[in-house]
Every structure is written in structure tokens, then in C-alpha cells.
Amino acid sequence: MRTTDMEVVRGLPLFRSMSEQAFDDLVQAAYVQNFPAQLDLIHEGEPADFLYVVLEGRVELYTNWNGRSATMGMVSPVTTFILAAVLKDAVCLMSARTCERCKLLLIPAANVRAAFHRDEAFSHAIIIELADCYRTVVKAHKNLKLRSGVERLANKLLHYHTVQGGTGRIVLPYDKKLLASMLAMTPENLSRAFNTLKPYGVEVNGAEITFTDLKGLETLAKPNPRIDDRQV
Amino acid sequence: MRTTDMEVVRGLPLFRSMSEQAFDDLVQAAYVQNFPAQLDLIHEGEPADFLYVVLEGRVELYTNWNGRSATMGMVSPVTTFILAAVLKDAVCLMSARTCERCKLLLIPAANVRAAFHRDEAFSHAIIIELADCYRTVVKAHKNLKLRSGVERLANKLLHYHTVQGGTGRIVLPYDKKLLASMLAMTPENLSRAFNTLKPYGVEVNGAEITFTDLKGLETLAKPNPRIDDRQV
């Protein structure tokens, strides 16, 4: 692993507080690998052999049942995924595939489990990380249960607007097909939802969106920190 | 706290492995309280002051947004709830209310946080508990995203059938109004969903349900351990 990659990983809240020794052990056993776009990394139902860390590119978590498919989440750099399955030594509940070319760090599951038994600071960091994961899924669940498709889109747009500096103009970070599946809707309905938001000052131009009536949009969206904010 | 209550709590996976000392400290600070039915215990958005343990009765976790309401889960004895918020010292993401008369153990949040910093076995138990919580919500999310209302009902019935001994006959543990909100549907649609299942050998008689074509029902329901099983 390149030194810069290692420093970035070391800087994550999950690894920041663990001992030098324990971190070195973990990194020794791990390896970095590049994957092409659209490659299946994990199939749900299989054991979790590695804790993954996304260094570059984006990974989609999804799930299947009875011929249907649903996107469960997107993982951006620099974040870990399938931590819970690794810790429990259980099968994965979700599948994962690369959206684009990705650079990933793979840490063998057994080493992660050994590390948290040996390093107390690490196990405390895991507790916070797992609590965050849990709360993230609860928020996603609330988003889906309480809001219509249009409302989910409106809040997602406001979220991007905040993240991208609040200039009244954003660029969608994904193509609309992927955005649709993140919002649990079909591409057709995403298109219609954008039309529904037109009277609220949402102007679409390819991946570029401008807002001419932010207050109106917020009145519709009614953003809520306990659904929309990462850090709550 | 009565001795028998204390023994039951001590026997939970979350508390089983912690030291005598640490458990005593926790219990000293805690207190048992009885609550009437339909009482609000927690409002989402408020700080998590206590870790709750349900000793008797059932508690509903729910959430509100923009005038709408959704049931997020039911807590049965003997189980804890709002662990994640307590550990993070964060606001609750869900509200909680008693369904019936309840006996609860309330452990002050600060004591829980102190305990996991002091007792390593406890922090390991917390990790497993949080991983379980996480995976439970992921399963609930999959259930909602991938299945129709009728399919969710069919799987819930099969689940009860297994839990209640597989005799071809079950008794619903909740009234149908609550069952409906657990299945994320209206009472009207639950009633219609039961009718849809009639051709699959599901006979309803108040809270008592008999199955005359389990194979047919399973063909429709397509139960999946990674959605329906508690222990996966």
C-alpha cells in the first residue's frame, strides 16, 4: 500500500485511535486492489471474508429477492463497508459492485476480529462506527417510509446543495439512472419528479441543476436533521 | 429491582459477560418502573437519557414527519432499546411508547458509557449487540423495498407459524391494527391482504389463523433467511 493511502486509512475515525502495533498488524495482512467498473465484489449470502475500504471510486450496495433488485446505499471514498458481517463472522446481507473503476483496501476479516479483541481503543472506535452505521440505516428507513418519491428527491437535491457550497447551483454526482435507484424509484419516475419540482424553481439541464426558489423548495421538502443529516 | 428481574437482565447476551463489579455499578444506578399503556416514553429528537430494558409488556418504536407516522419496530421482553443513541450520546431517531402496561428497567446513559470504557468484555458484547441491531434494520429495509404488502404479510404469518411450533395454526400476538402498522400498511389493506391469501389456504377467524396449504403459501411468500430470520 502506498504511504499516502495508508495515512488516509489511518486517519479514519475507525482506525485513528488504535495502537501503532495493532494498525501495523492489520495493514500487513491487508492488500490494495484495483477493480474495473461494474464488477461484483460481494454476493449476499456469502461469508464476509474481508473488511473493505473504498480508497477511490464508488461502490453500490444492493440486494435481490425473487427477481427484484434494490439499491441499499452508495459507498464513497474513504469509507469502510460490511463491518457488521465481518465482526459477527456472518454472511453478508447485501451484495456489492463497483460503479466505476475502484481502488479498494481488503483487510482479512479474521485479522479485524483479532484486532478488536487485542486493542481496546479499536473496539471503542468500532462501537461508534457501528452506532453510526445503525443510525444511517434507520434514517434511510424513515426516508422511505415517511416520504413520497418527489419528497425524497427534493431533500436529496437540498442535501447536494448544502454539500456543494450552497451557490444555488449543483451538479449531480451520479447519472440519473443511479440516482433513481438510490431514491428507490424508476428512471421514468425520477424524470417526472423533476417535472413536478419545476414549479418550485428547480431547473434541470443535464446533470446541472439550478434553484430559483430555495425557500419554496424547502417548504415542500421539509428537510429534517434526523432523516437527512449525516452527523446526527 | 427484584432478584428474578436482575437475573434475567444479567442473562442477556449484552450483560452476560461483563464483570460482577461493572454489572453491579450499572444496576445500582438503574431503576425499575411501571408504565401504563399508550404512554410516550421517548420523543425523537430528545437526548437519550437512559438505556431501556423491557422486562414486561411491549413497546412500539415509531417515527413522525410532516404529519405522517410510521412504526419502526416492536420491542418484546426481554430486550434493550435505543442503545446506539445512548452510546453516541446523541438524540433519539425514533420515538417510543408502551403498547400495554409495561415494566421497564432504566439505566442512566452516562453509566452505560462509563461501563463500556471500564469493562472490556462489556464493550465486546456491545459490538455484537450493535451489529445485530444494524442487521435487523437492514433486513427490515429489504423487506420493505423488495416485497409487496401481501408478500410481507405471508412471510410474517410463516414466521409466526415457525415460532409458535408449526402446528398449522397460529394466534396473532397483536391486534390487527398494530400488525398492519408493523407491516407498513393500513388496516383496510391488511384486511384485503388476508382475503388475497385465502386461495393459499389461509383461514382467518379473529386472531386465530389456520393454514391448509403451507406449501402453496411458501411458494407465494418465498421466505429468505437474510430477510426473515432473526439469527442470520
Next chain:
DNA sequence: CCGAGGGCTTGATAAACATCAAGAGGACGA
């Protein structure tokens, strides 16, 4: 320059689900 394919949009149609209204039946207290 053309043609193929993919992303995106739009319209028509159908399925799933919620809402509103009404009524049957049972529990309970006056």
C-alpha cells in the same frame, strides 16, 4: 456521413396502496 446503442424523457396503461364512507359485530359501562 451513416447507423447503432445508450441515456433520458414522455405518454398510455396497469398495479399497488391510501383514503373516505359505511356498516357489522363485540365489549363495556351507565
Next chain:
DNA sequence: TCGTCCTCTTGATGTTTATCAAGCCCTCGG
């Protein structure tokens, strides 16, 4: 005993969302 309340069910209707089909536009390779 009666009336009231509540649960549950059923029908009619409207909303939301998915599906199917078609077409536009852009890119890319020949």
C-alpha cells in the same frame, strides 16, 4: 337493557408508482 365505542371489514374512489412502448438526442465507431 340500551347506547356507545372500538375493531374489523367491505366498497368506491383517488393517488402514487411501476411497466410498457415509443421517440429524442447524444456519442461513438465504422
